[in-house]
Amino acid sequence: MDSGDLLNEDEELPDSVIESAKLKAELILEIFKTIGIDAVNVGELDLVLGLDYLKELEKKYSFPFVSTNLVDADNKPVFQRYVLKQVNGKTVAIMGLYGDTSEMAGKLADITGGALTVQDPVKAAEAVVAELAGKADYVIAMTHQIANRDWVIARRVKGIHLVVGGHDRQKTPDPLGAGDAFIVRAGEKGQYLGMLEVALDGSKEPVNTLVPFDESIADDGKVQGMISAYNDKVADMYGGGGGDQPAAADVPLRVEACAPCHSSQVAQWKTTDHAKAYATLVGKSKQYDPKCLSCHTIRFEQPGGFNMQEMQMAFVNVQCESCHGDATEHLASMKPIPVADPQIDLCLKCHTDDRCPEFEEEKEIVFDKIRH
Numbered sequence: 001m002d003s004g005d006l007l008n009e010d011e012e013l014p015d016s017v018i019e020s021a022k023l024k025a026e027l028i029l030e031i032f033k034t035i036g037i038d039a040v041n042v043g044e045l046d047l048v049l050g051l052d053y054l055k056e057l058e059k060k061y062s063f064p065f066v067s068t069n070l071v072d073a074d075n076k077p078v079f080q081r082y083v084l085k086q087v088n089g090k091t092v093a094i095m096g097l098y099g100d101t102s103e104m105a106g107k108l109a110d111i112t113g114g115a116l117t118v119q120d121p122v123k124a125a126e127a128v129v130a131e132l133a134g135k136a137d138y139v140i141a142m143t144h145q146i147a148n149r150d151w152v153i154a155r156r157v158k159g160i161h162l163v164v165g166g167h168d169r170q171k172t173p174d175p176l177g178a179g180d181a182f183i184v185r186a187g188e189k190g191q192y193l194g195m196l197e198v199a200l201d202g203s204k205e206p207v208n209t210l211v212p213f214d215e216s217i218a219d220d221g222k223v224q225g226m227i228s229a230y231n232d233k234v235a236d237m238y239g240g241g242g243g244d245q246p247a248a249a250d251v252p253l254r255v256e257a258c259a260p261c262h263s264s265q266v267a268q269w270k271t272t273d274h275a276k277a278y279a280t281l282v283g284k285s286k287q288y289d290p291k292c293l294s295c296h297t298i299r300f301e302q303p304g305g306f307n308m309q310e311m312q313m314a315f316v317n318v319q320c321e322s323c324h325g326d327a328t329e330h331l332a333s334m335k336p337i338p339v340a341d342p343q344i345d346l347c348l349k350c351h352t353d354d355r356c357p358e359f360e361e362e363k364e365i366v367f368d369k370i371r372h
C-alpha cells in the first residue's frame, strides 16, 4: 500500500510540464499495477493534475485509490472508502484518511479549487470500523497528515490495528506502539519499502523492516522497459525525437558573458561538476525530462530562465547565476549582482536531504570544492 502523494512532488506545475507530468503519473500507475498494489491513499499532490483526471486514471487502470474522508460538495465520498483483502485466510480492511488541520485542509482547497473537502478523520474512521464489525480481522488506516496526528488516529479510534503514515516524509524503522495499535512510516520518494511482519497468533511483537531500494536489488526488465518507453515519449514530446535541438556544445553558455571580467572564477567553475550537470543528464538520456532539468539548468521555468518550450542551451548546467542570481542587470549596467555571497541554504534547494544527506555536515568540504 501507499499512503499518498504518489503522482506528484509539487503543489504547482508550470503549464509546459503538465503533459509530461501526466505521462509520469500513468507510468507510476502502470508500475504499481505490475507490482500488485492493494491500496493507495489520495494525497493533495495526487490531485494537482485535477480531480477529473485522477478519476479518469482510476477507471483506466482499475486503480485502487482509497479515501475515507475526502468528499464532494454533496458530502459524498469521491473514492472507495476502504478495500477488503484476504490474506492467509484473514480479512484485512484498508482505509485512507486525509488530515483535517487547517494547513492540510487549506492545501486541499487550493489545489482542488474547493471541489473536495475533508471530513473529521476520527469520526470517518470510527464509522468504517463500526461498519466492518464482524467482517474484518484487521483494520489498517493509511494516513495523509502531519505525523503527530497519527497518534490521535491510533489511540482514539478503537479497532484500528495499524496506521501507515504518509505525507510527512518521516521514516520509523521500529513500529511505534500507540495504545492497541502500531504506527509505521517508510520515508519518501520510494527510497524504502516498509515491510511489517506480524505473527497472526500474537506470539511475538511485530517486526518492521525498511528495505532500501539500492543497487543490491536488480532492476526488473519489464519495469525498465516501461521507463525507457516513457523516456522516449517525453523526448518526443519536447522535440528531442525530431533532432532539431542544438547540441549544448554549439551554444555559448551564460558563463561566457562573465569571462571577460571574472576569468579566474570561470576557469575554476569549469573544473567543477556543476559545469557538466547537463552532460550528466544526456548520459542518462534524461535531458528532456522536466523533473530532472529543474536542478540541472538555470532558473527552470522562471522568467529569463530555461524553459521546456525553447530549451535554451545557454541556460543548461548549474552556472554562476544558479548561485549568484539573475545577472542580467549586472551585465547590462554593472548593477550589483543579486547574491554576492551565496550561503548554504541556497545549495540545499538542489542538494536536498534525500540526494545529499551529509551535505550540511560537510559544508567546509563542499564549499572548498567550488571555491573560486
Ligand code: HEC
Binding pocket: 254, 255, 257, 258, 259, 260, 261, 262, 320, 321, 324, 327, 330, 331, 336, 337, 339, 340
Ligand atoms: C564588464 C565586467 C563584468 C562582467 C561582464 C561581469 N562582472 Fe561581475 N563584477 C564586475 C565588477 C567590476 C565587480 C565588482 C563590483 C563591486 O565590487 O561592486 C563584480 C562583482 C561580481 C561579484 C561579486 C560581488 C561582490 O560584492 O563581491 C559576483 C558574484 C559577480 N560579479 C558575478 C558575475 C557574473 C555571474 C557575471 C556573468 C553573468 C558577471 N559577474 C559579469 C564586473 C563584471
Ligand code: HEC
Binding pocket: 273, 274, 276, 277, 278, 280, 281, 295, 296, 297, 318, 322, 323, 342, 343, 344, 346, 347, 348, 349, 350, 351, 365, 366, 367, 369, 370
Ligand atoms: C541549481 C541547483 C544547484 C545548486 C543551487 C547548487 N548545486 Fe551543487 N550540484 C548540483 C548538481 C546538479 C550537481 C551534479 C552535477 C553532475 O555531476 O552532473 C552538483 C554537484 C555539486 C558538487 C560535486 C558533487 C559532490 O557532492 O562532491 C559539489 C561539491 C557541489 N555541487 C557543491 C555545491 C555548493 C557548495 C552549492 C552552494 C554554494 C551548490 N552546490 C549549489 C546542483 C546544484
Ligand code: HEC
Binding pocket: 280, 281, 284, 286, 289, 291, 292, 293, 294, 295, 296, 349, 350, 351, 352, 355, 356
Ligand atoms: C532537487 C534537485 C535535483 C533534481 C530534481 C535532480 N537532480 Fe540530479 N543531482 C542533483 C544534485 C544536487 C546532484 C549532486 C549530488 C551528488 O553528487 O551526490 C545531482 C547529481 C546527479 C547525477 C550524478 C551523480 C549520481 O548520483 O550519479 C545524476 C546522474 C543525476 N543527478 C541525474 C538526475 C536525473 C536523471 C534526474 C531526474 C530524474 C535528476 N538528476 C533530478 C540535484 C537534482
Ligand code: HEC
Binding pocket: 255, 258, 262, 265, 266, 267, 269, 274, 318, 319, 320, 321, 322, 323, 324, 340, 341, 342, 343, 367, 370, 371, 372
Ligand atoms: C555553486 C554556487 C556558485 C556558483 C555556481 C558560482 N559561484 Fe561565485 N561564489 C559562490 C560563493 C559561495 C562565493 C563566496 C566566496 C567564496 O567562498 O569563495 C562566491 C564568490 C564569487 C565572487 C566574489 C569573489 C571573491 O573572490 O570574493 C565572484 C566574482 C564570483 N563568485 C563569480 C562567479 C562566477 C563568474 C561564476 C560562474 C563562472 C560563479 N561565481 C559561480 C558560489 C558560486
